[in-house]
Amino acid sequence: MTAVNPRVASLLYEVAPGTQVDVSGWVRSRRDSKGGFSFIELNDGSCMSNLQIIVDADVPNYEDSIKDVTTGASVRVTGELKESPGAKQRVEMQAKTLEVLGTADAESYPLQKKRHSFEFLREIAHLRPRTNTFGAIARVRNCVCRAIHDFFQERGFLNVQTPIITTSDCEGAGEMFTVTTLPPSTDGKPVDYTQDFFGKHASLTVSGQLEGEIYATAVGPIYTFGPTFRAENSHTTRHLAEFWMVEPEVPFCDLDGNMQLAEDFIKTIVRRCLDECAEDMQFFNDRIDKTVLETMNNILEHEFKRISYTEAVELILNSGKEWEYPVSWGSNLQAEHEKWLTEEHFKQPIIVFDYPRSIKPFYMYCNEDGKTVRAMDVLVPGVGEIIGGSQREHRLDVLEARFQECGLDPEEYWWYLDLRRYGSVPHAGFGLGLERMILLLTGMQNIRDVIPFPRTPNNAEF
């Protein structure tokens, strides 16, 4: 056996009819013809389509083997690839040998050929990648990951691994999990973390940005791509306790450059998925959300409209709409406002920039107006905020004043301040949540369905 067998995708779309082939995979369905032969629909995850295999009764051990060829069973088949008489597919396969590698009992196998609810499939997350929807999500997710790496590598960014376990706190990003080798207890007594593994209180990171800035101000543009964590007791369809985030950081870059990078980035990912996962994207458009392809084209066709937070607030105030959360200058934009801006007012992706400094973290560049910081959010129709970023405050004196304003202890950030003390440069960066991007691309509604093994309150099974 070779490490990589020929795959169904290449048999369906590349290999010439007449070729002798050897294929392995899982049975999606079998039907027996009265003429004494059977059709197998075989899938191996390389694409959504199945390879149709005709197994005549004269294949050795036909009678013995075919009864085990049930939905979910694994088989190895050798035979000849032939032009298909049907219009549906280019080729089919005529079996010469058939071997059942692993059976799947028709009574107990949970994935019989019918529609299952996503809620049910979440309980069998070890089997759901064998379904059409979750196979397609796995392929799109892979395509996005590949596009992320290619995008940055082609532009000379270095991939840097920032730490997962951290003793610092990227302020305001959210609640953190404790990492410990001490036995937890619920008696509420004070804890002596000096006895713990790291000699102090350690947590799971909420962002690699601050460490990313270290590398960006040493080796040039970098990106991190790894898991991040939030210990929030959140039960929405948009939040996970563990998710993947990509965070580029670029020296000698201001907010304009950052906005351009973010726009190019989103468009590149969308284009790659449309090109390389065409069959899967069509499936999502047909079966999950009929607006997916329209949304993708909207993203590709428009230059992202850039408006300041102040302009955005004015538009919302002048909209004549009734809002659940009224807006005034200085308040956060809510999902309803972002939705109206992208879906009703502009009808395209927008970038909102220059937010009030009072609602943004310490590390963002303070504008001369004394009221705003160089923050930006990329908002797209369908999912709302997809990217958040900023130009960073690189002026030592301004940053020190901001620490005081935010009530933070500069001692805790001694190394972050050192970056401003020695050879400081203007720099900027942003964060994209991988799962939010997959939601956008697939039209899936629940973030638990676009990550292989979701972690949410009371759920870390598998």
Added chain:
Amino acid sequence: MTAVNPRVASLLYEVAPGTQVDVSGWVRSRRDSKGGFSFIELNDGSCMSNLQIIVDADVPNYEDSIKDVTTGASVRVTGELKESPGAKQRVEMQAKTLEVLGTADAESYPLQKKRHSFEFLREIAHLRPRTNTFGAIARVRNCVCRAIHDFFQERGFLNVQTPIITTSDCEGAGEMFTVTTLPPSTDGKPVDYTQDFFGKHASLTVSGQLEGEIYATAVGPIYTFGPTFRAENSHTTRHLAEFWMVEPEVPFCDLDGNMQLAEDFIKTIVRRCLDECAEDMQFFNDRIDKTVLETMNNILEHEFKRISYTEAVELILNSGKEWEYPVSWGSNLQAEHEKWLTEEHFKQPIIVFDYPRSIKPFYMYCNEDGKTVRAMDVLVPGVGEIIGGSQREHRLDVLEARFQECGLDPEEYWWYLDLRRYGSVPHAGFGLGLERMILLLTGMQNIRDVIPFPRTPNNAEF
């Protein structure tokens, strides 16, 4: 400012003399000539070499600016790229404007132009990527990461993100960190984990293999590439509490296919680094370990010798050598044995396979001899074990017997057993520790120096 400025590497090796350029970076050194002009050695992390910039006294504000052009300062320079009169480099730059972006006080900046010990640099991990050695490590690390993704993507493997927080335990792989939102305490009272965030005891993963098998037996070959953790109180130069691991998993693949994949994988990474990081690899050979390039060529030139564990033990027993740890069939091979096999006996990389089942985990395929399992270790001269892997036990009855033999509760692994219950297929995979690979490539001696921010007992700073 654009998101990506022209980089020093492209100016040095690609851009034509005569071109007007605009470059930003950090000053490695400056020297002033008596003729009233200065030389700046500028680095921006894109390569090890510096761009030499000549700043004449007639550059605007020369007197004011040049005094701040000290080691570590950041500058932006515009001017003309010119052929270099010296033999050392193709081009140099003649400055027309010079702007100091950020100063670096010569008294206090820790990285003055001299050699610093790696121990000292570990204490300023936020500045060490600005040195030659750590800049080179960052570039080689990036090259390896890129090669890993390309290697698997070109072969049709999907990149899958397995969970970091887990409630299962990849048996025997090592001590685990607890992840909790409960306050830890040291009073030793029993803990009610049902009150914790996930409703049960949760840990940081030691391997994504078991979850990787889920995807490999659904969508075809996959690889994971992410952080893994060991809560071992280990203070060696080879162990980290947090490190990155790549783990491919391949369906319809046996141990032979697995060994071939591992060999191709190592060779591809080595070749990519030699090709794409030639300057950095030469630096490691010149300054860190004079055998690095020889070791790399040894890896590329040899077919990895495959010998069984039983043969390896016989060779060691017949070597006539005195060992600190005597070997007998059934015992683990120690570093001294592996070193002798690769460096003295075979003088090339080897793969040892078919280890005693008593010293290997439950998931490895049991051979017919009743004594061994289809495990493999790839051993290379210089660093010893670089890859460990196995064909997995895919036969339900054999696996269930192994659970009993190992004293494991099959209930805890219900979903892992389901993979054998429904459409089970032969499959295999391995794990490569990213940092071990970087040690091999760079000749660096301490694993804390090849990861950006090392986590070890009592150390999670930055």
